[in-house]
Amino acid sequence: MKKFTFLAILTIVILSFSVPAFVLAGDTGTYQIKEYSIVLVPQPTGEVTITYSQTWLVTGGHIPWITVGLPNDSYNITDFGGAAKEVKSANETGWCGVRIELDQDYEPDEVFQFDFTITQHRILEQNKDGSFRLVFTPGWYDRCFIDLMSIKVISPVSDNLTFDDPQPSSIEGQGKEIVWQKMNLGKGEKFTVSISFPANAFADFSPDEKKESGGIPGWAIALLVILGLIIIFVIIAVVTDGFGGGDGYGGPIIFAGGGHGSSGGSGGFGGSSGGCVSCACACACACAGGGGAGCARKANHSCKSCQKEEKNG
Secondary structure, three states: OHHHHHHHHHHHHHHHHHOOOOOOOOOOEEEEHHHHHHHHHHEOOEEEEEEEEEEEEOOOOOEEEEEEEOOOEEEEEEEEEEEEEEEEOOOOOOOEEEEEEEEEEEEEOOOEEEEEEEEOOEEEEEEOOOOEEEEOOOOOOOOEEEEEEEEEOOOOOOOEEOOOOOOOOEEOOOEEEEEEEEEEOOOOOOOOOOEEOOOHHHHOOOOOOOOOOOOOHHHHHHHHHHHHHHHHHHHHHHHHOOOOOHHHHOOOOOOOOOEEEEEEEEOOOOOOOOOOOOOOOOOOOOOOEEEOOOOEEOOOOOOHHHHHHHHOO
C-alpha cells in the first residue's frame, strides 16, 4: 500500500509540474476575431521579424489569456503591446506558440486588441538554384470566425519576385510591400501564402542552427509524457490486480498531443489548459494552453485514431 501511494504521488508530481498540457478543464468563453494582421520583414541573414496583431470580440463567458500558434520553436519574443500584459513561450510537444496574459479578464461585448513581435528562425528556405522561398500559414483558430486576415511581406528587393496562389491582393511601397487579404475565414480555416525571392535578396544568408525559445525542450517533454503514461498504466495494473480487480481506483487516462501546420499552429483562449487526444495527423489542437481552440475532441479530425476516439467518446 505504501509503495502504491508513493508511485501515485510521484506520478502526480511529474505530470503536474512537467506537462501542464495535461490539465483538463472546460472552456471559459466564446469569441470572434475582428481583425488578424501579420507583418513579415525578412532580414539579410535569413531570419524573419514578424509582428502579429489581433482584435477580439468576446461573445460569451470570459477570456483572461489566449495563445497564438507560431511556425516553429526557434523564435525570440522582442516586443508586445496593447492588451498584452505578458507574452511568453508556450511550446509543448507537437505545438509551438506563445501564451498572452491579458491586462484584464474580458467579458461579453468587450473588445480588446494586442500585438507582439518575434524574430523567427528556420523559416526561409533556399532552393538549389540559389533563390529563396517563404511559405507562411498564420496560426489558425478552430472555434471562431475571423472577419479579416491581412498578411504583409516587406521584401528586401522588388524585382524577380514570384508568388504561388493566391496572388497578392496588392503590391505597394515601390514593389517591396506585398499584401494578401482574405475576409470571413471559417472555424479552423487556414490561409497560406508563398513568395519566392531571387538569389541576391539575402546576401548574408546562412542556415540557422536551432535556437530554442526557452522552456523545456520538446524531446524532454515527450519523454516525460511517455514515462508518465507508463507509470499510470503500471499503477492501474497494480490497483486492479492487488486490490480485488475492479474495486481499486485507476484514475483517468489523460492524453496530450496535437499537430501544427507547416508555418502555423492553432491558437485559443484561456482560463485553463486543455487536453487533446494524441494522434499522428495534424489535429491543430492548442494543447499547450489554448483551452478552447480545438482541444478535447474536434469535429473535423481526419486521421483514423482521432475519428475512432471521437466516435467512441
